[in-house]
Amino acid sequence: MNRTFPLPVLVWTLAVAYALLGDTVHAARRPVMPDSSGHESLASLGARYGFPIPSVSNKTITLKSKYTTMVFSGDRRKLLFNGTLIWLNGPVVKQRGKWSIAKADAVKTIGPLLRSAKNLPPAGSCMVMLDPGHGGNDAGAMGRRKVYEKKVVLDISSRVRSKLEASGVVVKLTREDDSYLSLSARSAIAKQSGADIFVSVHVNSAHNSSAAGIETYVLPFAGFPSTAGNNDSRAYSGNKHDEANMLLAYSVHKEMLSHEKSEDRGIRRARFDVLRDAPCPAILVECGFVSNKREEEKMLKAEYRDNMAEGIARGILAYRHRGKTAK
Numbered sequence: 001m002n003r004t005f006p007l008p009v010l011v012w013t014l015a016v017a018y019a020l021l022g023d024t025v026h027a028a029r030r031p032v033m034p035d036s037s038g039h040e041s042l043a044s045l046g047a048r049y050g051f052p053i054p055s056v057s058n059k060t061i062t063l064k065s066k067y068t069t070m071v072f073s074g075d076r077r078k079l080l081f082n083g084t085l086i087w088l089n090g091p092v093v094k095q096r097g098k099w100s101i102a103k104a105d106a107v108k109t110i111g112p113l114l115r116s117a118k119n120l121p122p123a124g125s126c127m128v129m130l131d132p133g134h135g136g137n138d139a140g141a142m143g144r145r146k147v148y149e150k151k152v153v154l155d156i157s158s159r160v161r162s163k164l165e166a167s168g169v170v171v172k173l174t175r176e177d178d179s180y181l182s183l184s185a186r187s188a189i190a191k192q193s194g195a196d197i198f199v200s201v202h203v204n205s206a207h208n209s210s211a212a213g214i215e216t217y218v219l220p221f222a223g224f225p226s227t228a229g230n231n232d233s234r235a236y237s238g239n240k241h242d243e244a245n246m247l248l249a250y251s252v253h254k255e256m257l258s259h260e261k262s263e264d265r266g267i268r269r270a271r272f273d274v275l276r277d278a279p280c281p282a283i284l285v286e287c288g289f290v291s292n293k294r295e296e297e298k299m300l301k302a303e304y305r306d307n308m309a310e311g312i313a314r315g316i317l318a319y320r321h322r323g324k325t326a327k
Helices: 007-029 040-048 103-114 149-165 183-193 237-259 293-299 303-324
Strands: 039-041 055-057 060-062 069-073 078-081 086-088 094-095 098-103 129-132 170-173 195-205 215-218 264-269 282-289
Touching: 007 215, 039 103, 039 149, 040 060, 069 086, 078 103, 086 149, 086 237, 098 103, 129 149, 129 183, 149 170, 149 195, 149 282, 149 303, 170 237, 183 195, 183 237, 215 237, 215 303, 237 264, 237 303, 282 293, 282 303, 293 303
Parallel strands: 086 264, 129 170, 129 195, 195 282, 215 264
Antiparallel strands: 039 098, 055 060, 060 069, 069 078, 078 086, 094 098, 215 282
16 A cells, blocks of 8 residues: 655654664764763762762872771772771772772672671671681691691681680581591581681792781672682672671781781682682681791791681671671
8 A cells, every 4th residue: 555655754754764874873983982880989989978078199099087098099909998908899990080999899898898788697696617728638838847727727717716605606617627628518518507607717828938918808799800810700609798798808807917917918809619609708818828937937836826816706706796786
C-alpha cells in the first residue's frame, strides 16, 4: 500500500536523521573521555565526613580533622592514615582537575576506618582462629642462624592464644604442633569451627637482606590488582568481608607497630589462598624478615615474640570493641 507524507513531516524526518548521522560521525572523531564514575574526589570524600577542604602541596594531599589525618600521595596507592601506612587498591589520580580515589577505596577502605562498618561482629561471643603458617615438611622461610619460620610463628600464635583467652576470647589454632597442613585445609578448619576472625601468622623473607619491617595483608577488592601487581582481579568468597578485613588489618597492624619498634611496610593486598577462601574477616601478618640479620636475631628472643603476640592480641581486641559499638 503506497503511503505519502506531508512535506513538513518529511522535512522534519530528514532533519532528525541528518542530525543523528552527524552526531555519530562527530562522536567517532572526538577523543573518548575517561569515565570518572568509578572515582570520588578527595574534596567530596572529606566533605562527606566533615573534613575541611584538603590542602595540596605538589602531589601530597592532606585531609585533617580534630582526630584524623589522612595524607594521600598523588599518582600512587599510598595513604598514611593517622601515621599508619595503607596501600590503596587503586592509585590517587586526577579526575577533571581534582585528586580522586577509587570509589571502592572511599567506601571499603576509608569508610570502615572513619565509621564502624555494619558488617562487623556484633557484641557477644567471638571465636578467633589463629593460623601458624607452614609446619611439618614445609619449614617456610629460614634465616642464616637456622631460625625456622614454622617454629617462630607457632610460638607467637600460642602466645596470642594465651593473651586472648585471658580476656575471655575463645581461640583455636589450625595447628598446635609441627605438622603439615595444606592451604585449603586451613580455610576448611576455620569454616568448620565457625570462626569469626581468622589471622594467619608468618615471618617474611627477601633476596634483599636489608629488607625489614612488619606487613599485614588483606584481600584486594574485586577488579583491582594486588599490591605486587598480580594480574588476577577476580572476586573471591573472602571479598564478602572487604570492610571488616580492612578494619581488622588496621587494628592489628597498628598495635603490632606500637608494641615493637619496626619499619612500617604497610597494610598490603594479596590474593593468598587463606585470604581468598576465608569464611570470615581474615588477615595475614608478617612479623619481620628472617632474611634480615638484625630481625632474625630478635626472633630468637622471647621478648620480641611476645611483643608481636601482644600487638596481634590487642589488635584483635580493639577490632572486637569496634564491632560491639557498630550501629
